[in-house]
Amino acid sequence: MKTLSLSICLLLNSLFALSAPADSLIIRFGSKGKIAVYAPTKDQLKGITKYDLNRIVRDMVTKLDSVPEGQVYAIDAANGQRYLKDTLVVVQKSKGTITVTVRGNDSDTTYQSERRVRINKRETNSNRNNWKVSTDFHIGLNTWTGGPGVQTYGGNSYELDPLGSRYFAISATQNPAIVKTSKFKLSVRYGLQVAWNNFMFQESVIAQRGPDGIQFNPSATHLTKSKLTVCNIEVPLMPQFAFYNSSRKRAFNIGVGGFVGYRLDSYTKIKQDNGDKFHDHAGFYLNNLQYGVQGTVGLANFNFFVKYNLNTSFQDGRGPAVHPLSFGITI
Known part of the structure; x- marks a missing residue:
């Protein structure tokens, strides 16, 4: 293996005289490694303290494979400037x-x-x-709030299955910063979102469009599944506050804002015990315009959201006065 001899020569007016008496400093590392520093006098040996020896050694190590064996690297008044500590x-x-x-x-x-x-x-x-566009997926559950204490309308039940009533949305948003420091960021999230609210009925009832309003009619046979799905396109707008740890990674964030949306489609899906499935696309007297409030809370990369519609799902007098409530996680 190649070796590199390091000689630190501090020249004031001329090169050191080889015949002059020399003082030396030898530092031993372990059983084999050592650094030897030579100077003609003690005063000049003390003068070495002006130089950054750590930097000199690092530079020499990088040259081990590129210099001929036995080469001496001399540091003089000219090239030694780069190693001075008092810059x-x-x-x-x-x-x-x-x-x-x-x-x-x-x-x-x-x-x-x-x-x-x-x-x-x-x-x-x-x-x-x-200004980066991020794509997020929102997965959770939803329910209806408000309406009669016993969830019936027109004499029939529209009570929901809590685990079968699922919520799903996909959003493309931007989150530009308004105020940003190493510990804190205030930003505004906005964009477009497509959301699906699935309302799964607890009883074997079928949501149907009647002459004057929606009807929840009991099925003649037992149903494995009966649900009403509403698909909306929405524009969310939400200020967010984010806090960062000493590693500049997001530790906590919270946001509160609102949204406005428009109904794209609504349909029922019915599955009988024998496996037969039926779909019915209709308006079901649903409000086309939807708006509400939403919030998010996050720890590190885990985010929890909640969303509440301020207006009712159905038109006034055409269905129960209920408001969708959705909650879940964002990935």
């Missing part, structure tokens, strides 16, 4: 831009330039992330 580092911040300047060290000009490029690159990436 002045100036850090300035102006209008969001950080500039690092190393004075008295010409060899660090490249570092200053590279540092500025890295800072500007991070700021550019952060600005791009502000």
Whole structure:
């Protein structure tokens, strides 16, 4: 294996005289590794403290495979400037831009330039992330709130199966930051969302459009499944507050906002015990315009949402005065 001899020569006016008496400092690491530093006098040996020996050793290690065996690397008054400890580092911040300047060290000009490029690159990436479109999936359950204490309408039950009444939505949103620091971010999430509310009936009833309103008619036979599905396209708008830990990872976030939507489709799905399935696409006297409030709470990358419609599902006097309530997780 190649070896690299490191000789630190501190030249004041001329090269050290080889015949002069020398002082030395030997540092041993383990049983085999050691560093030896030589100087003609004790004063010049003390002068070595002006130099960053850690940096010198790191530079030499990177050259082990590229220099001839036995080569001596001399540090003189010219190239030794880059290893001096007493350089002045100036850090300035102006209008969001950080500039690092190393004075008295010409060899660090490249570092200053590279540092500025890295800072500007991070700021550019952060600005791009502000307008990044994210796709999220919202999975959970929903129910109807309000209406009579006993869920009946027109003499028949429309009580829902709590686990069979599922909610699903897919959204494409942006979340630009309004205020952002290393510990906190205030942003506004907005975009488009398509949501499906599935209302699964507990009893074997069929939702049907009657002459004056929706009817929940009992089935002549037992049904394995009977549900009413409503599909809406929505525009969510929600301010969000996010808090970050010392590693700049999101630790907690909370948001409260609203949404407005429009009904795209609604249909019933019926499954009989023998496996036969039937679908009926109709309006069922549902309100086409939907609006409400929503909120989200998150820990790290886990997010929980809740969503409540302020207006009723059905038109006034055409169905029970119930409001959809949805909740679940966002992935």
